[in-house]
Amino acid sequence: MMDSGVRRRRLLATAGMTVVAPLVARAQGEPIRIGEINSYTAQPAFLQPYRNAWILAQEQVNAAGGIHGRPLETLFRDDAGRPEDAVRLAGELVNAEKVALLSGGFLSNVGLAIGDFANQNKRLFVASEPLTDALVWARGNRYTFRLRASTYMQSAMLVEEAAKLPVKRWATVAPNYEYGQSAVRWFKELLTRAKPDVQFVAEQFPALGRIDAGATVQALAAANPEAIFNVTFGADLTNFVRQGSTRGLFERRRIVSLLTGEPEYLEPLQDEAPEGWIVTGYPWDQINTPEHSAFRDAYRRRWNDHPRLGSVVGYDTVMAIATMLKKIPAPETEAMVAAMRGLPFGSVFGPAEFRAIDHQSTMGAFVGRTALKNGKGTMVDWRYADGRNYLPPDEVVRTLRPQG
Template sequence: MIGRRQALAGAGAALAIPAIGRAQAEPIRIGEINSYTAQPAFLLPYRNGWTLALEQVNAAGGINGRRIETIHRDDAGKPEDAVRMAGELVNAEKVALLSGGFLSNVGLAIADYANQNRRLYVASEPLTDALVWSRGNRYTFRLRASTYMQSAMLVEEAAKLPAKRWATVAPNYEYGQSAVRWFKELLTRARPDVTFVAEQFPALGRIDAGATVQALAASNPEAIFNVTFGADLTNFVRQGLTRGLFERRRVVSLLTGEPEYLDPLQDEAPENWIVTGYPWEQINTPEHTAFRDAYRKRWNDYPRLGSVVGHDTVMAIAAMLRKSPSLDTEAMVEAMQGLQFASVFGPVEFRGIDHQSTMGAFVGRTVLRNGKGTMADWRYADGRGYLPPDDVVRALRPQS
């Protein structure tokens, strides 16, 4: 985190733009809330990516000569703590906007606070579709590809498999429930001959992997849709390998191709799963190469997907601040509508209709290379192609 004194000391002379107000040399403060202690595998790289982008923006002169400063808070995965911290950031720290969020239930809590208090919230990671659809509001925007979008990407591949009997396993909270709902609906639409023979919803972070694997095997599926991640995924994979769950069965898995979740498995990483993820070492577009080189130089480490999300959240906010005539919340909200910016993965737009960005994801299959898991046969699925038509979105989203 860049401290207040450091940010104030480094702030350059601001340009005389009347719309921004009197305190033109003061930093623009962002309140960022995340589950750092609860989900460190993703969020420590995220914090590094955020810091890198912040340094890049400030080194280039900030926003009209004003530096950006971030005040970070750790919600420990608790929605009630996130809401309390949002209030403190807005009322005591006088932040211009809120950002962050990892777990879907936490993100929804912050979004509700933003709506009730009319404060801009740029959500980075919470994947639930409710964030932009059933509980969407004027003040909330989301960067990452949603559960619907990533499920649609995976269904495109799952529908090609000969499997007809499917089972699902997902953490028992908003994200897992949303992912299973959309995967089942979209796959059934694409393949009316499939049936779902079992569902397992273990508690987040407390999976009884042996019992879960046993229950899935008892239903004798031909394929499995997996939504577990983090330590739950590691335990599920190890028990599944030990008990032969994955033998002669295809697995389609959300997020598993992300290095933060593959790396802990090392040579136990599953092979030939169809996944969304991030093959960081293989993406050689100019935008990604520049990001990867800068990240490795700054942190002496390779980027994870969290690194991209943290970096691009800051870059999206910076693009909005350059577009907005002032730090008035309503002006910033208008600037977010249809906002376009250059992400690590290419051009991205925040859609006006639902405030969902068009950032995509990489889809491929898992393989072992040099004793660790990575992705092969991957492609970038542009998020624009994996969202429902506008009339469907209007039916899903309340007027706001």
């Protein structure tokens, strides 16, 4: 496995690269160009595996003849986690590079910026990762679609488990930007709806990537909650876990944690990984469905490494786009938008679709508990939560999303 320094240098070296898969035996026409914008140097743990799997999927599509004989070609751009850079790059990709569509996005604020650009410029944007609900609801638009299960969906999955706990006093901790704010909002609302006697006694919103973990842990402990909902990820999660363990924050308290079961965030903790947390994640080594086994084996052959959750997201984004393009004669924007609405596609996790009403994919997530095995964190007692079961009904969506 590459260490983080090598991975970051490789990302910096390739952030502006264009990739045309080499296996194009039957795909020899003019390429269909995709403009892919992401926070590669800001979030390498997720996005290096994401891009690896994107390239794998593109190679597979092109080796099978491409799209009506035309190969897929991807122009990767790095927004460095800045919305203003993402918008500038989107303009360059659309106007100078003549891409057929835009894709990508990791941070929620960046995804919203690209979604607004897509709407203003009438260009299809297939958002792969940004989790904010605003992307498909409050600021949803005709041209933006999202693959991953949203903050609402994953919060609803966790609330299902949290409501079973014999606790009333809750505290929350989340990064202070759109994703963290949205996750806390929905967790509080959905848990209160499921269990009206709960109380939220404290909340902490540290700056993304700059958590003062000691002060955050101290403030949470001072409120004396019985349970904590955690939304931190990446380096913030590592610091929070270490300080919380050192100061005894997690002793005799229940922890419910968004994303913590994803290998990108669990593996760096090594033997410091917490045990018994209720999490969403990805137990890559334990899922043996035909779709997942084929993907895992192909990823290992191509990259000599195991997949992460980012790998699944990158692979499924390409395959969903390819499925859409095969339904239409040419990649014209309005035809692509029409094909995306209600589009069924084969995810690594099983069949899914992009709902016509809000452009949200029904791709789900895994819910389970953290454990230590052989000195490393893993997920146990997990189940797959199908995304279609954790979305509000159409009449509610109509109140959340501008129509059109």
